[in-house]
Amino acid sequence: MIGRLGIDEVTPVIDDGRYPSKAVAGEHIPIGATIWREGHEALAAAIVWRGPGPDGSRDLLPMSPSDPGADRWTATAVPTRPGMWTYRIEAWGDPWATWRRGLTAKLDDGRPAEALANELESGARLLERHAPGDEDDRAWLLAAAGALRDEGAKLADRVGPALDDRTTRAVSAAPLRELLTRGKEHEIWVDRPLALAGAWYEMFPRSTGGRDQSGQPLHGSFATAAAQLPRLARMGFDVVYLPPIHPIGETHRKGRDNALSAAPGDVGSPWAIGSAAGGHDAVHPGLGTLADFESFVGVARRLGLEVALDLALQCSPDHPWVTSHPQWFTRRPDGTVAFAENPPKAYQDIYPLDFDNDPVGLYEELLRVVLFWVERGVRIFRVDNPHTKPRDFWHWLIRTVKNSQPDVLFLAEAFTRPAVLKGLAKAGFTQSYTYFTWRTGKEELTEYLTELAGSVDFLRPNFFVNTPDILPAHLQQGSPAVFASRAALAATLSPTWGVYSGFELYEGEALEVGGEEYAHSEKYELRPRDFAAAAAGGDSLEAWITTLNRLRRAFPALRGLRTLRFHPIAHDALLAFSKTDPAGDDAVLCVVCLDPDREAAGRLVLNGPLPGAHPDGTVDAVDAVTGERVRLGGTTVRFAPGGPVARIFTWSNRG
Incomplete structure (x- = not known):
């Protein structure tokens, strides 16, 4: 139905409302619409903002014109708790604002009281219509109406009370809302803050067992993995992510470096889930028991860490489902079960699930698996290959x-x-891996981050600098400074970033030239690491990662993406961008050197006025790492090999 007033181009709305948009508790959500009507009469608008559940709170948030020439109106909503929030925009004619604007224009034109008789009487009648509100406001408005009708008073005295700020406040408290038009109701799913911003660390518990006296790796357990959690907490991580912890199949088990045949003692891929010891609701016997896992989760929680568990919906040929639910797998013409393939790659040790033969049974079983781990303290799932399952x-x-x-x-x-x-993000995923891993140049980073910033209402990026599957070329060929630069980019550009274990030790040996597989991949063998020795010898990135995570916690602006703005800086190897925190006082401007093994210097030009800037557009800031005080805007930023790979400047966005 089309109302008298136009309410168009509402944001945020995802696919015409097919999916809810996303936010987190405490986030400032800009809500906007194009609102218009015929003629020149004034409008007013507000957002009806309702919290989760049938008894959810209801607020009316006034909107204001953000671009009057485009009839664009905006307001900011701040959800206070997780759940499904809704909003609806209401617009109405504002006869008081119309009257006030018209009278002011005629007064400025110098018209006498005799020529304004109708305007003065119309204003008095409007004030009487507004008067039934608060008792004090009622008395004031009626007195203002009487003044408009006082023909014996000077014109300035007649109109003064009506044009007073107190009248404006009283009228705004009880608007007449003529021609009220209601827009559609839209949904916003609100998560807890960790859904938007956090630092992730991926580790294989089985690689935490150290070595025996002969130097051979020992299989780690949840207990040995828990002993490494304090290091992650000191580095400022929020989430420790574990690849699959379930029993691993024996049939077609892969050997080291993805060899088709396993040698005696090869541990196999954790993603080949299922054996006689159980399936997706069991743990690998070498890691311990379910009770040991719950203890691991408890240790993490006491250190301020959450455990993310890999949800890999696939099976080894030995998984119990293969015999108990054969309808959940695809059969080839010769009767054998189809294994996973991504030609030319073949994964003989993994059977994909078939979602078409028994969707009801399979859906319910997979829901049971997720809730099984939720009951054991897991509140985060990293989902493997979700694009191979139905949306x-x-x-x-x-x-x-x-x-x-x-x-x-x-x-x-x-x-x-x-x-x-x-599409997967719209369907409900909280966060998504992205193409950041392969974006290295200034232009492509600017273009990609601009795209992501424009998608924040449904897609939240998680910038992993590396993964067990992805060793990008720049890490294979790069110096420690390149690792530091990539960490700086991920930690400051994205609200959420992640590190796969070994990144801090500058691991970058590839299995083959031109590929992205790690040599001696931890996916197929134990890979114990001596982090303490590396840090003591200065051959570790731990200190820099700790600094980045400390700054992310100190400055909330770094934990958002809505306010991202790029700034011109005259060097192709320098990337400059800023963020501000609408909920607080901090603003941050980062300059990251993309080629840190060479000297680079460029004049920084601020892109438009920044919050907290001086009248000339410059900003007084502090380098958050060195403590140096600088004035930004028209200044030259320099980098030299062996020095910092990033400058992170901060200041108050309120001036």
Whole structure:
């Protein structure tokens, strides 16, 4: 239905409202619309903002023109708790504002009282219509109406009370809302803050067992992995992510470096899930028991860490489901079960699930698996290859879990086509892996981050600098400074970033030239590391990662993406960008050197006025790492090999 007033181009709305947009508790959400009507009469608008549940709070948030020439109106909403929030825009004619604007224009034109008789009487009648509100306001408004009718008074005295700020406040408190037009109701799913911003660390518990006296790796357990958690907490990480912890199949087990045949003692890939010891609701016997896992989760929680568990919906040939539920797998013409393939790659040790033969049974079983781990303290799932499963399954599963467990988060490992990556985000995934891993140049980083910043209402990026599957070329060929630069980019550009274990030790040996697989990949063998010795010898990035995470916690602006703005700096190897925190006082401007092994210097020009800037557009800032005080704007920023790879400047955005 079309109302008398136009309410168009409402934001945030995802695919015409097919999916809810996203936010987190405490986030400042800009809500906007194009609102218009015929003629020149004034308008007013507000957002009806309602919290989760049938008894959710209801607020009316006034909107104001943000671009009058384009009839654009905006307001900011701040949800206070997780759950499904809704908003609806209402617009109405504002006869008082219309009257006031018209009278002011005629007074400025010098018209006498005799020529304004109708205007003065119309104003008095409007004030009487507004008067039934607060008792004190009522008395004031009626007195102002009487003054407008006082023909014996001077014109300035007649109109003065009506044009007073107190009258404006009283009228605004009880607007007449003529021609009220209501827009559609829209949904915003609100998560807890960790859904937007956090620092992740990926580790294999089985690689934490150290070495025996002969130097051979020992299989780690949840207990040995827990002993490494204090180091991660000191580095400022929020989430420790574990690859699959389930029993690993024996049939077609892969050997080291993805060899087709395993040698005696080879541990196999954790993603080949299932054996006689159990499936997705069991733990690998070498890691310990379910009780040991719950103890690991408890240790992490006491250190301020959350455990993210890999949700890999696939099976080894030895998984119990293969015999108990054969309908969940695809059969080839010769009767054998189809294994996973991504030609030319073949994964003989993994059977994909078939979602078409028994969707009801399979959906319910996978929901049971997720809730099984939720009951054991897991509130975050990193989902392996979600783009190989139906979108409607993910929409159903995530919505079903969140309806009863709204604090559960899902990260999509969606290294896939843009449409699929975005489609999965819209379907409900809390966060998404992105193409940051392969974006290295100034122009492509600027273009990609601008795209991501424009998608924040449904897609939250997680910038992993590396993964067990992805060793990008710049890490294979780069110096320690390149590792430091990539960490700085990920930690400051994205609200959430991640590190796979070994990155801090500058691991970069590839299996083959031109590939992205690690040599001696931890996916197929134990890889114990001596982090303490590396840090003591100065051959570690731990200190820099700790600094980055400390600054992210100190300055909330770094934990957002909505306010990202790039600034011109005259060097192709320098990237400059700023962020501000609408909920606080801090603003941050980062300059990162993309080629830190060479000298680079460039004149920084601020892109438009920044919050907290001087009248000339410059900003007084402090280098958050060195403590140096600088004035930004028209200044030259320099980098030299062996020095810092990034400058992180901060100041108050309120001046």
